[in-house]
Amino acid sequence: MPRPESKTITFTIDGREVSAPENTMLVDAAKLGDVEIPVFCYEPKLGQPVGACRMCLVEIEGIPKLQTGCSTPVKDGMVVYTQSDRVTIAQQAVVEFLLINHPLDCPVCDKGGECPLQDITFGWGGGISRFVEPKRHFVKPLELSPLIAIDRERCILCYRCVRFSQEISEDYQLVLLDRGAHSYVATFDGHPYVAPFSGNIVELCPVGALTSRAYRFRARPWDIESAGSVCTLCPAQCNVAVTVRDERALRVLAREHPEVDDGWLCDKGRFAYQSFHVPERITQPLVRDGGFLRPVSWERALDEASAGLRRAGARAAGVAAGTTTSEEGLLLARLLREGLGSPHLDARRSGTVSTGLARALAAPALQARVSDLEFAHAVLVLDTEPVDDAPILDLRLRKGVRRHRTKLAVASPGATTLAEPATLCVRFAPGAGAAFAVALAAALRGEDHAALARDAGAEADQVAALSDLLRGSESDEAQGPHEVVILWGERLTAGDSADHGAQALLSLADALGLADTDGAGLLEIPAHANGRGLREAGVLPNAGPGYGELAGAAGRDAAGIAAGLAAGELSAVYLLHCDPLRDLPDRQAWGEALASASTVVAHASHLTQGIREHADVVFPAEAYPEKEGTVVHPDGRVQRLRPAIAHPGEVRHEWRVLAELAERAGLELTLHSGAAAAELLYASVPFYAGLTLDEIGGRGVRWQERAAATELGAAAPPAPGPGAASASAGEAAAYRSLWDAPEVEFSPTLEFLFPHPELLADDRAASAELLAPELETAS
């Protein structure tokens, strides 16, 4: 779908000529002429303006009454006044009206100091009130949800939160109840407002009516600093701004990036920062001694880890997950491959895609950008549940359907939250994603797909309907090439069917001509937050940095490592931000594997079960605002984490720990800074060549758009032909939602969203039992 284009027109505002794109709203167009029109309810992210607050009244020549600048599109030759007497009187009247029922409790209000109502009253208000009668009063503050407090007295009825709930997240929970001065925001049925994106309304509220319970009264705007970062709690890698006071993260706000997050955040990204500052967080190295994990010095922990790994030598293995940065992945790969001579490492949950196919899937021509999800003619969500895997993409898909009439199709093994906006929902058997893709590719090529669809557990006519939808009708074709984006989950290439899945995707892309169409392509949601970056850094059993060929034989993948450990063929395992019992499929196999491993070295921030019961050396892991390193967005955007807060306790940079271990294993790295580690990464991966921290900046850069992208090498031509993929039900069942994470579990106000309350109590008690007494004796 072509991106919106508009011609530039000229209009006059306050006596000066300004050029602006046609049909932008006056409020936005005025900014181009350095004129500010005050607004409360207008927020372009929320879609069509509503003109509810009347703050943006302006005088337009030729129109007798004052007009709302937020809902009047600018036209050529328009003459606008924003500072005439009529406008000034109207603005002062609106402010006076809004303040009639506003309690003016700014000193105790969390918004005080960063409040649009304060700013606009100061800038455009009359400065006095003629209202002497008693104000309207409500009971306050109420819990709108465990995360959000509502103060109904302060509300100015701008409708922003209601519009967000109705039109953006489409959970349809918030409404305005009652009439007139007694109107208030609430859920219709009085239940708490619990939704995956509820926290956004706190940031949207232009007054202090909706406040975050986690941030409540923690700081005032002049006490805090803001530090830009990238949330690495899920693969969506939204850009965030961390609010810092006294070296602690107090709040996380969205840092709008149209190519990544569109200015929204999910509740995990917004509230899980609390888990960085809880007493359960591991802040010093632990070593297992007499069955208990005891706090020790870094020297001792490094000695133990280094000795254990060296004893294992080529029988060591490594698994990376979670918020591991690409630098850490690269250093882990070099430690294992060069230091210990072991090729066994993995950053995928399960299954191995052969190098040629992995390279073909990463081909720059095939990559869709996040904004393509919004503007494509059709989007296929294949074997992934965005709200559980990368929530922010869920909002993007809804936006595409709502604003650009994108046709959304969802093919999934279970029920999906996208069923409502979707044009077509197709089910297949759990674990049969690859088989389904094969059937769909056959249908797209016009071959007989009935038998293939039956193998995948899908209805043949539904597969046919899906292929018709993706191919587009003939009237669509008249408007230009039919853009299709396939949003697929890593589980499509899980287990034994990894290569089948990859091949099926490539043949789908081939049948739809994704490589030749601008704005079409594939977009993978990896299982781990930096899954793409780790693979590109060479944390794979069968490929080096940049999907390069390995010198020796390929190693074992994650499942192979578990089997090897259980069978005694491997003896040590290095877990980077990974608790296999939680993060990897086949919990039982991993339980046995870890129990029989002689050395388990882990970087962990919380004592989850696998770490608590099996780790021999635990290094305290960094939280993402403490990290320095590179992460790669699923669409290839290389982004940079910069330290925003200080390390608590004795936590050290993880790249430093890995470099130290690698040097003890005989490598010569001489890394002295995070920037040097980044340089090493950019030099190691061919298609990152010449990347600098300046080029990445605060917004990231897609490596596919750089000249060095050709270094990826020619993709191996996909072998077409139906790979008969078998459905393995266990695979799909083993996938966990991103809400099932220690960051959610250990955040006091977020823990109600943790899907396994029984685990919660279990982990809490065990952490308290294991860690707390030890810490007390240590201090």
Next chain:
Amino acid sequence: MASPPNSEDGGAAGAPGTSAATLNVAAWSPGDDVIEVQRTPAPGPTRSTWRTFVETLRGLGTTFGRFHETPVTVQYPEEKTPVYPRFRGRHKLHRFEDTPQNGAQAGLEKCVGCSLCAAACPADCIRVVAAENTPEHRVSAGERYAEIYEINLSRCIFCGYCEVACPFDAITMGHDYELSDYDRTDLIFTKEMLLAEPLERTPLRNEGE
């Protein structure tokens, strides 16, 4: 750069930006910098004698003329100079007098922990960390209260802006100026110290005094 810009030989070569190598260092002489001071002519013998005896005696006259006066030295710390009512000494935090709660003797704190004093403070010596009142634990009258309220009096410049900024008249400047201590950390006054009734050590100046 040894050569002053106005010296004759240096000035020609030593234009701004030229390196030391181009300066004619050997031709510089220290004599160029010497400035002759113009002195008044030395006094003659009569004037010298006058200065030695008469002027000295005149000075002594002033000294002896004050002998009958009482000393003005204040015997601090036994005696103290009274201060004016609006003197700005160490801060005090206040409580409401009429709202004793939960069996406590004193009333609720006036401070709600809004941190406006910290925002106004030009010396950045106030630190406020707020917390939420609960029905079981009510500290102030508003929704929030100051969990931590600290003033670093070794940084404070006693300008009184905090007092002006406070929307609840919770902080005022007292009269106490005796703030020396043996340890800098002892000069960080906590909320309890600021709330406590201070020892009235400073006499207040009476009306018209």
